Amino acid sequence: MKHYKVIIIGAGASGVMCALQTKQKDIAIIDKNTKPLKKVLVTGNGRCNLTNLNLTSKNYNQNIDKFLLKFNEKNTLKFFEEIGLETFADEENRVYPISNSSKSVTDVLMQKLNNKADLILGQSVEDVEKTQDGFVVKTDIESFSCEKLVVSTGGNSVENIFKNLNIKYKNFYPSLVALKSKDVKDLNGVKVSNVLVSATNNKGETKKEKGEVLFKDGGLSGIVIFNLSSIFARNCNFKGLIQIDLLPDLSRNQLVEKLEKRKSLNVNLDKFFVGMFQNSIANEIFKQTKINTNINSQKLNSEQISLLVNTIKNLKFEVYDYFDNNQIHSGGVSLSSLDENLMSKQINNLYFTGEVCDVDGDCGGFNLQWAWTSGFIVGDNL
Numbered sequence: 001m002k003h004y005k006v007i008i009i010g011a012g013a014s015g016v017m018c019a020l021q022t023k024q025k026d027i028a029i030i031d032k033n034t035k036p037l038k039k040v041l042v043t044g045n046g047r048c049n050l051t052n053l054n055l056t057s058k059n060y061n062q063n064i065d066k067f068l069l070k071f072n073e074k075n076t077l078k079f080f081e082e083i084g085l086e087t088f089a090d091e092e093n094r095v096y097p098i099s100n101s102s103k104s105v106t107d108v109l110m111q112k113l114n115n116k117a118d119l120i121l122g123q124s125v126e127d128v129e130k131t132q133d134g135f136v137v138k139t140d141i142e143s144f145s146c147e148k149l150v151v152s153t154g155g156n157s158v159e160n161i162f163k164n165l166n167i168k169y170k171n172f173y174p175s176l177v178a179l180k181s182k183d184v185k186d187l188n189g190v191k192v193s194n195v196l197v198s199a200t201n202n203k204g205e206t207k208k209e210k211g212e213v214l215f216k217d218g219g220l221s222g223i224v225i226f227n228l229s230s231i232f233a234r235n236c237n238f239k240g241l242i243q244i245d246l247l248p249d250l251s252r253n254q255l256v257e258k259l260e261k262r263k264s265l266n267v268n269l270d271k272f273f274v275g276m277f278q279n280s281i282a283n284e285i286f287k288q289t290k291i292n293t294n295i296n297s298q299k300l301n302s303e304q305i306s307l308l309v310n311t312i313k314n315l316k317f318e319v320y321d322y323f324d325n326n327q328i329h330s331g332g333v334s335l336s337s338l339d340e341n342l343m344s345k346q347i348n349n350l351y352f353t354g355e356v357c358d359v360d361g362d363c364g365g366f367n368l369q370w371a372w373t374s375g376f377i378v379g380d381n382l
């Protein structure tokens with residue numbers, strides 16, 4: 001059985017960062033994929049949004065300041081600059097390679113990794129055993145031993161290993177994902193911008209964000225919806241409500257005034273919102289108010305105006321599930337069971353990095369930043 005000082009399970013963003021940072025020489029990275037950094041290639045729609053210049057703990061499910069103090073977005077930029085990656089930030093502080101290609105990111109990382117670690121690819125780790133002086137790592141093909149073990153396996157893949165090592169973790173749940181709703185039947189393909197969206201889960205917890213919503217066949221999507229999906233994922237239940245304020249910059253009174261004025265358009269109600277909303281959105285508003293559109297706008301009474309205003313400020317869609325396109329998982333190994341260097345408090349020399357930890361962030365480069373941060377910290381302390 002081949003022995004290593006350090007084995008890292010997972011050649012993803014955090015595992016590779018860990019391998020690059022450690023001063024240990026005798027290391028192996030084992031990955032079930034035949035190529036390392038496979039997921040990084042698909043990030044940011046193939047452009048890799050590698051961090052965010054507006055980085056705070058507020059973008060995560062919990063306070064991770066003590067880790068960000070050790071390695072934050074500035075360190076990430078410096079690190080990548082030093083290994084040859086040129087980057088730029090867009091207007092929302094999202095950082096991308098100037099090539100606009102995630103392959104540049106994987107290329108510089110692999111160039112730097114060079115022969116620093118043995119890459120054992122195409123082998124899936126099935127089991128880990130704690131021994132007196134380290135660990136035995138069993139893949140579907142062979143076994144290895146090591147003194148220090150880093151678990152960098154991403155979300156949802158190592159429950160077997162957790163059970164065998166008796167590691168406490170919160171169940172993984174898909175997050176940053178599009179949401180299923182039966183109420184969107186006539187809206188497929190419609191996009192609404194500059195709206196304020198609130199998500200409420202079945203515990204009554206809410207999260208709000210302004211931006212764009214895309215309606216798709218059977219549900220809602222877009223970055224705002226992805227970010228709001230975390231309130232369902234963290235609750236391990238996707239039943240709840242999405243409410244959209246279509247005109248968040250107008251107060252109710254201003255909107256009442258506007259609709260009162262529009263009465264004089266003197267049109268059938270199905271044309272009342274022409275010039276204000278797309279037809280399908282106008283139809284949805286009337287559908288949710290249950291106002292019969294077969295009357296003249298001048299006949300709208302104040303109760304109906306108030307109903308329309310309420311609906312424009314609060315278009316409702318019941319959510320019942322998620323689609324299969326999640327970017328991350330919420331859940332994982334609790335930070336309280338790890339020390340400040342992400343080593344298990346129960347098992348000496350066992351470390352965790354990246355998504356396998358119970359840290360999940362918003363879209364915008366925050367999840368890769370956590371992968372770099374945690375990989376750096378563990379690598380630095382091995």
Ligand SMILES: Cc1cc2nc3c(=O)[nH]c(=O)nc-3n(C[C@H](O)[C@H](O)[C@H](O)COP(=O)(O)OP(=O)(O)OC[C@H]3O[C@@H](n4cnc5c(N)ncnc54)[C@H](O)[C@@H]3O)c2cc1C
Pocket residue numbers: 009010011012013014015030031032033036037038039040042043044045048049050051123124125126152153154155157158326327328353354355356364365366367368369371
């Ligand atoms: C479509 C998509 C787009 C994304 N876009 C962005 C973005 O633009 N910006 C951003 O910040 N985040 C983005 N993310 C999230 C980001 O990719 C992850 O947060 C990040 O890759 C997590 O890094 P990690 O090292 O924890 O895990 P991963 O990168 O998932 O790596 C884990 C590795 O472990 C291996 N592995 C798992 N189990 C085993 C096993 N039993 N044996 C051997 N190997 C194993 C896997 O094959 C994998 O290579 C995106 C995710 C997706 C899916």
